[in-house]
Amino acid sequence: MQMPLIFDAHLDLAMNALEWNRDLSRPLSEIRQREMFMKDKPDRGKGTVCLPELRKGKIGLVVATQLARYTPAGSALPGWNSPQQAWAMTQAQLSWYREMERLGEMIQITNLDQLNSHLKLWENDTIDDESKAVGYILSLEGADSLVNIDYLYTAYEYGLRAIGLSHFGHGRYAPGTKMEGPLSDKGVELLKEMNSLNLILDVTHLTDEGFYQALDLYDGHVWASHHNVRQIVPNQRQLKDDQIKLLIERGAVIGGMLDCWAMDIRFIDTVSDPWQLDIRLEHLVDHWDHICQIAGNSLHIAIGSDLDGIFGTEQCPWDMNSIADLQKYTGILSKRGYSNQDIENIFSKNWLRFLNRAWS
Ligand SMILES: [Zn+2]
Numbered sequence: 001m002q003m004p005l006i007f008d009a010h011l012d013l014a015m016n017a018l019e020w021n022r023d024l025s026r027p028l029s030e031i032r033q034r035e036m037f038m039k040d041k042p043d044r045g046k047g048t049v050c051l052p053e054l055r056k057g058k059i060g061l062v063v064a065t066q067l068a069r070y071t072p073a074g075s076a077l078p079g080w081n082s083p084q085q086a087w088a089m090t091q092a093q094l095s096w097y098r099e100m101e102r103l104g105e106m107i108q109i110t111n112l113d114q115l116n117s118h119l120k121l122w123e124n125d126t127i128d129d130e131s132k133a134v135g136y137i138l139s140l141e142g143a144d145s146l147v148n149i150d151y152l153y154t155a156y157e158y159g160l161r162a163i164g165l166s167h168f169g170h171g172r173y174a175p176g177t178k179m180e181g182p183l184s185d186k187g188v189e190l191l192k193e194m195n196s197l198n199l200i201l202d203v204t205h206l207t208d209e210g211f212y213q214a215l216d217l218y219d220g221h222v223w224a225s226h227h228n229v230r231q232i233v234p235n236q237r238q239l240k241d242d243q244i245k246l247l248i249e250r251g252a253v254i255g256g257m258l259d260c261w262a263m264d265i266r267f268i269d270t271v272s273d274p275w276q277l278d279i280r281l282e283h284l285v286d287h288w289d290h291i292c293q294i295a296g297n298s299l300h301i302a303i304g305s306d307l308d309g310i311f312g313t314e315q316c317p318w319d320m321n322s323i324a325d326l327q328k329y330t331g332i333l334s335k336r337g338y339s340n341q342d343i344e345n346i347f348s349k350n351w352l353r354f355l356n357r358a359w360s
Pocket residue numbers: 141205226306309
């Protein structure tokens with residue numbers, strides 16, 4: 001079997017470029033080397049993602065985020081002190097994506113025509129993968145930075161196509177992971193406007209209350225970009241079975257993520273070691289299996305790795321050194337009884353089918 005195309009639906013590329021100061025156009029070894037003596041973040045020298053590695057793993061298409069949180073006074077979470085500062089950060093991130101486009105490293109995908117011609121490029125074996133641009137669909141992880149609804153229209157104009165209302169903490173539009181409670185009035189209003197623009201609603205990072213409320217209120221297309229199974233990892237960040245059922249009914253796809261904390265309940269942030277606990281890539285297949293059992297098919301699972309999402313090799317499966325190792329799932333999934341068709345579905349076809357519906 002030829003190396004299949006992979007679509008990864010959650011990467012914080014611009015955040016890494018700007019807040020971690022990583023030149024993602026360079027080889028991974030070089031990026032790691034430049035961080036050798038840096039101690040400001042726990043994942044220094046342990047990054048797994050850069051554009052050459054994406055190409056090496058035939059990850060030709062990604063959902064790439066803008067991400068900047070607003071933090072009110074007194075909050076323990078890091079973030080920006082005003083929505084305007086958060087917006088400015090997302091504009092810097094956009095500017096980085098544009099620079100990557102100018103270099104031919106990346107190309108923005110905002111509609112089906114662009115998607116189809118991009119897929120043709122990656123299907124073309126006469127062109128070396130190393131010279132192909134990585135396609136990206138722009139998504140906003142946490143809506144805090146939209147100062148008001150007018151900013152949504154500006155964002156749509158520059159190509160934003162998906163929004164998750166919340167991230168961690170309070171959230172101006174909805175409370176996020178580790179919080180409780182419903183969407184704010186602003187959040188309800190934002191959903192209405194998102195509907196009118198046919199944006200994709202990303203339910204990842206919503207509270208339970210926010211999840212049900214958002215699904216009730218939103219008529220548009222819904223996905224869970226990076227989300228595992230609560231039955232296996234019992235914390236609020238993951239999806240309950242009835243939530244998985246609701247998502248399947250809505251035609252959603254759920255991206256499996258590779259943060260050890262979301263894969264195995266034994267893993268404790270900044271304390272545990274993936275080697276000691278023997279957390280391997282295969283652990284994610286347990287989550288995928290669970291969703292397939294509920295769906296009765298392999299049409300709702302996919303990859304939303306979240307790699308380098310404020311963690312590196314210290315917090316991802318020990319048999320993953322770079323994002324190119326996602327290709328190991330071909331062997332892992334066939335060993336677990338998945339057909340080649342299932343593997344193609346998981347690698348790219350499920351997200352692509354979703355986008356064909358959402359954008360037609
Ligand atoms: Zn996230």
